[in-house]
Every structure is written in structure tokens, then in C-alpha cells.
Amino acid sequence: GGPPLAVKDLHVEFRTRAGIAQVVNGVNFHVEAGETLAILGESGCGKSVTAQAIMGILDTPPAAITGGEILYHGTDLLKLSEVKRREVRANQIAMIFQDALSALNPVFTVGFQLAELFRVHRGMSRKDAKAKAVELLDLVKIPAARQRVTDYPHQFSGGMRQRVMIAMALALDPDVLIADEPTTALDVTVQAQIMKLLAELKDERNMGLILITHDMGVVADVADRISVMYAGRIVERANVHDIYAKPSHPYTKALLQAIPRLDQKGEDLSVIKGLPPLLTDIPPGCAFHPRCTFAQDTCKTGEAPPEYAVNASHDSACHFWKDVRGDD
Ligand code: SF4
Ligand code: MG
Numbered sequence: 001g002g003p004p005l006a007v008k009d010l011h012v013e014f015r016t017r018a019g020i021a022q023v024v025n026g027v028n029f030h031v032e033a034g035e036t037l038a039i040l041g042e043s044g045c046g047k048s049v050t051a052q053a054i055m056g057i058l059d060t061p062p063a064a065i066t067g068g069e070i071l072y073h074g075t076d077l078l079k080l081s082e083v084k085r086r087e088v089r090a091n092q093i094a095m096i097f098q099d100a101l102s103a104l105n106p107v108f109t110v111g112f113q114l115a116e117l118f119r120v121h122r123g124m125s126r127k128d129a130k131a132k133a134v135e136l137l138d139l140v141k142i143p144a145a146r147q148r149v150t151d152y153p154h155q156f157s158g159g160m161r162q163r164v165m166i167a168m169a170l171a172l173d174p175d176v177l178i179a180d181e182p183t184t185a186l187d188v189t190v191q192a193q194i195m196k197l198l199a200e201l202k203d204e205r206n207m208g209l210i211l212i213t214h215d216m217g218v219v220a221d222v223a224d225r226i227s228v229m230y231a232g233r234i235v236e237r238a239n240v241h242d243i244y245a246k247p248s249h250p251y252t253k254a255l256l257q258a259i260p261r262l263d264q265k266g267e268d269l270s271v272i273k274g275l276p277p278l279l280t281d282i283p284p285g286c287a288f289h290p291r292c293t294f295a296q297d298t299c300k301t302g303e304a305p306p307e308y309a310v311n312a313s314h315d316s317a318c319h320f321w322k323d324v325r326g327d328d
Pocket of ligand 2: 043044047048180181
């Protein structure tokens with residue numbers, strides 16, 4: 001039972017020379033089958049580390065999962081045997097990264113690398129595996145798949161290479177696909193095409209899709225729900241419409257104002273002043289307070305703000321969420 005993937009109260013620490021960094025500090029979210037969850041935040045907020053914890057690819061040490069659960073259909077991966085855990089991760093939870101070129105092996109053809117997955121994990125013959133490779137390149141809409149299957153990674157454009165990565169990720173029919181900044185290295189038109197492709201494949205295959213990004217602009221059209229992370233915590237969560245229409249945390253509001261607009265070209269874009277905190281030295285109270293234009297004295301001490309229920313499907317970890325919304 002349970003959704004394909006749920007993360008409960010996840011804690012990840014890094015031991016650094018400067019002390020212990022609380023990189024992920026009590027994070028909760030889930031994704032349903034056929035749904036897209038976007039996880040949004042600046043670099044260093046803990047979003048990639050969260051994904052790495054789910055995939056079991058954290059750099060340990062210095063990183064360590066110090067608390068929480070990673071539930072695959074209700075089963076905690078962290079409590080499974082290493083063998084079982086690896087089986088779930090290899091077959092059911094796939095991930096793609098920003099840098100498709102370094103994720104592919106330059107000395108083998110794309111077709112060979114795809115076919116290997118079917119040979120190793122499905123025990124297919126060479127011929128059947130190659131046919132599957134062509135089928136997958138077709139699935140991700142690479143033109144002339146039958147010819148391109150014998151090309152090497154460097155013979156593909158950045159966008160086509162990311163399509164190859166998506167093909168590899170989908171090869172074993174995962175329930176959940178995690179995409180960490182999948183389009184950041186690509187130009188704007190190609191970004192939109194890749195996002196559209198991911199959304200289509202998610203629908204066709206009824207997968208849970210988790211999109212990790214720093215750019216609120218790229219997920220507006222494809223996400224169902226959005227969770228915004230700051231300094232290792234989720235500070236706001238809502239469905240996509242609510243979050244764009246009525247951001248209820250100052251950080252989200254600032255991220256929205258930082259989306260470049262065509263009509264603002266050449267003008268001073270609104271960016272968030274200051275930098276995210278060092279995770280070895282997270283400010284007391286609300287971690288966002290040094291950068292927050294809404295901050296009051298109560299924000300600067302004590303515990304981090306709890307997640308207040310703005311409505312049934314919208315939470316904000318800001319004491320002053322009503323002021324941020326500007327509701328009467
Ligand atoms: Fe700003 Fe205070 Fe809200 Fe934090 S709790 S976001 S500092 S107003
Ligand atoms: Mg990252």
C-alpha cells in the first residue's frame with residue numbers, strides 16, 4: 001500500500017571540517033502514480049541530496065542518513081536488506097541528471113548501452129535487446145531511431161542526449177522517475193520540449209515524476225504540486241495553480257519574482273538579496289530571516305516555523321503567511 005514514493009521526516013547530515021551540516025532537516029513529501037511533484041529551491045538547499053538519499057547514491061561518508069523513512073509503496077527502503085533495496089532502486093526508481101554526457105559512456109554506442117540494460121537485468125538475447133533499444137529511442141522521439149541506435153553519445157545534441165538518458169531511465173519500467181535539473185544545460189526551446197516529453201511519458205506509463213529544479217519558470221506547465229525547499233526544509237507546498245497565484249511564503253514569492261520575463265529584458269531583474277545560509281551554521285528561528293523582507297523579531301529566535309495550513313492542500317512554514325498573501 002501507499003503511494004509509489006513517500007519520504008518521511010528525512011534527515012541527512014554531512015560531516016565537514018567546519019562541523020556537521022544539516023543538509024536535509026526533516027523533509028516530508030510523496031508522489032502519486034501519474035503525478036508530477038516539483039521540488040524547487042536554490043542550489044545547496046538539499047534537494048539533490050534528498051534525491052541521492054532516495055537513490056542510495058549519497059557520498060557516505062561524509063554524508064549519512066540520520067533519520068526518517070523512504071517508503072516505496074509503503075515499504076521503508078532503509079529497513080530492507082541491501083540486496084532487496086538495490087533491486088527496488090534498480091528496477092523501480094530511476095533518476096536522470098543535468099549532465100547527460102558524463103552519465104553516458106563515450107566509448108560505447110547508445111544502442112549498446114541501452115541493450116546492456118536488457119541483457120543484464122532481463123536476460124534478453126543480443127537481438128531482442130537491440131530491438132528494445134530501438135523501441136526506446138522511438139519512445140523518447142529520437143528521429144530515425146533505427147539509424148541512431150549505432151551512434152555514439154558525442155554524435156547527439158544536448159537535447160537528444162537527454163532523451164537518450166530518459167530512454168535509459170525508462171528501460172526497466174520504473175514506477176518513479178526523479179529528474180534532477182534535467183534541462184538546466186539546455187536552451188529554452190529544448191528545455192520546454194524535454195519537460196513536455198517527461199510529462200507525456202509520465203502519463204502514458206502512470207509513473208510518479210519528481211522534478212527537481214531551481215527554476216520556477218520551467219515547471220509551471222508540467223507540475224501538479226510544488227514543494228519549495230530552503231536550507232534543508234520544505235517551506236511551502238501547494239498545487240501548482242495555488243503556488244503561482246498565491247505564494248504564501250516570502251521565499252517562494254521571491255523565487256517567482258526572479259523568473260526572467262520577456263517584457264523585462266535588459267531591466268533590473270528582481271533577485272533575492274543575500275545568500276542561502278551555510279548548512280553548518282543555519283540561523284536560529286526561521287532560516288530565511290536574514291533575507292526576508294517580512295521578518296519580525298519573533299522570526300529570529302527559537303525553533304523553525306511549523307508548516308501552517310493555509311488551506312486543505314496548501315502549507316507555509318512562515319509565521320506571517322497571511323501578510324505574505326495579502327489576504328484581508
Ligand atoms: Fe520571513 Fe519570518 Fe516568515 Fe521566516 S517566518 S519567512 S523570517 S516572515
Ligand atoms: Mg543540485
